[in-house]
Amino acid sequence: MFWKNRRNDCAHAKGNTISYPHVESFWLFLQSNLPKFVVNGGREFILQGIKNHFDPTRTPVGTTIDPSINKIKTSIDVVDY
Known part of the structure; x- marks a missing residue:
């Protein structure tokens, strides 16, 4: 749910800031969970x-x-x- 909301922040030009900590956290999330996708x-x-x-x-x-x-x-x- 968290990452879906961050995606919506980016795709729909919401007012929330997306910065390098978000990108790094998302990258680690993907690495840890990639086999599940x-x-x-x-x-x-x-x-x-x-x-x-x-x-x-x-x-x-x-x-x-x-x-x-x-x-x-x-x-x-x-x-x-």
Whole structure:
């Protein structure tokens, strides 16, 4: 909600000032949450990535699965583990 309101401040020429702290905070927010911004949600994205990893027609045998595993913490809520 906060970032939606900041977007509206910018897009609709509201009277609120947008400065470098907003930009830096938004950048950190994006970096931390980027894996969650996917169609159908984070869990489905991760599960499909794991399925694709173990499909030899999509991923060469011997390729590390670490990138998919590393996304779990930021893409899936703990209650969904």
